[in-house]
Amino acid sequence: MKKEFVVIGLGRFGGSIVRELIEQDADVMAIDKDTERVDEYASIATQAVVADTTDEAVLRSLGIRNFEHVIVAIGENIQASILTTLMLKEIGVKKITVKAQNDYHAKVLSKIGADQVVHPERDMGIRIAHNMLSNNVLDYLELSDEHSIAEIQANDKLAGRTLIGLDIRAKYGINIVAIKRDGEILVSPQADMEIELRDVLIIIGSDADINRFEKKVL
Ligand code: ADP
Missing domain, CATH: 3.40.50.720 (NAD(P)-binding Rossmann-like Domain)
Structure with a gap:
């Protein structure tokens, strides 16, 4: 129906x-x-x-x-x-x-x-602002007042590294929940997976942690 x-x-x-x-x-x-x-x-x-x-x-x-x-x-x-x-x-x-x-x-x-x-205008404004701050931030979705999900285009600093090598969770307090590669979504990527330049990372964390990651890594 x-x-x-x-x-x-x-x-x-x-x-x-x-x-x-x-x-x-x-x-x-x-x-x-x-x-x-x-x-x-x-x-x-x-x-x-x-x-x-x-x-x-x-x-x-x-x-x-x-x-x-x-x-x-x-x-x-x-x-x-x-x-x-x-x-x-x-x-x-x-x-x-x-x-x-x-x-x-x-x-x-x-x-x-x-x-x-x-709040379509507010949410779209937030997404566009993050994309303006860094071209590598493709999308930014607020989960609550303090937490968000972001889609990040991999760059030179990320490509060739493994998730465990980058140690993003310990260093920035954020989690990579999925990786988009060649039109496919790899959910819960393994720690030894190597990031490729064309990958899009889907990360989740507090806004403060994501912002720190954006400034340092992107
Ligand atoms: P947007 O920002 O999405 O373009 P608008 O303010 O232009 O929104 O559109 C809102 C629509 O809601 C208008 O077409 C308006 O006629 C309609 N609308 C406003 N009040 C009522 C109502 N009491 N009943 C039905 N439709 C309404």
């Missing part, structure tokens, strides 16, 4: 979620209060509906309760985003993901029961 989602708010963020879900063969009900935006998605989404989702009666009439996962991608209108989340919670939606505009917004969303709060 196909997975069924609802996406509320068809701006750039919500819109790209709709397109990708459809591309991945899911069913999507796309909702926006703006008719033009809805028209744009009429031929893309499984169903495209004009509705103001801050109105509980409207949400109920659309049968949103029956969908497994709803994402609230309402951008600048924080009040509408919070009210919509509250209504979804009240009608008993199982899983709610919400895009936050800022940290205060995120805090409120968590308090009223959003299952997942995402």
Whole structure:
């Protein structure tokens, strides 16, 4: 059976979620209060509906309760985003993901029961900044306030060395969880494995430790 989602708010963020879900063969009900935006998605989404989702009666009439996962991608209108989340919670939606505009917004969303709060602009900003500081940092993903996962392109200092020889865990407190090589992912690499220049290392650790590693080694 196909997975069924609802996406509320068809701006750039919500819109790209709709397109990708459809591309991945899911069913999507796309909702926006703006008719033009809805028209744009009429031929893309499984169903495209004009509705103001801050109105509980409207949400109920659309049968949103029956969908497994709803994402609230309402951008600048924080009040509408919070009210919509509250209504979804009240009608008993199982899983709610919400895009936050800022940290205060995120805090409120968590308090009223959003299952997942995402900060796409902030997270993308962090990734790009790390990539600007070092071209070898391909990606940077925050796990918590203090810990992250980074994807690192191997360089001359790393190539030809074994994991045990580098002793990254003892020296920097970070772990290499996987190595990407030739399109394959080698999970939990052995200590005697030799790093190659084209390898991408996936490392996990505290932000402070990763930053130290970036400065010293990359
Ligand atoms: P982005 O930053 O992702 O481009 P936007 O702020 O442009 O986000 O888009 C948010 C969308 O959410 C807009 O298309 C807007 O019409 C829609 N929206 C805002 N409030 C409501 C609401 N109460 N009900 C339904 N859709 C809404």
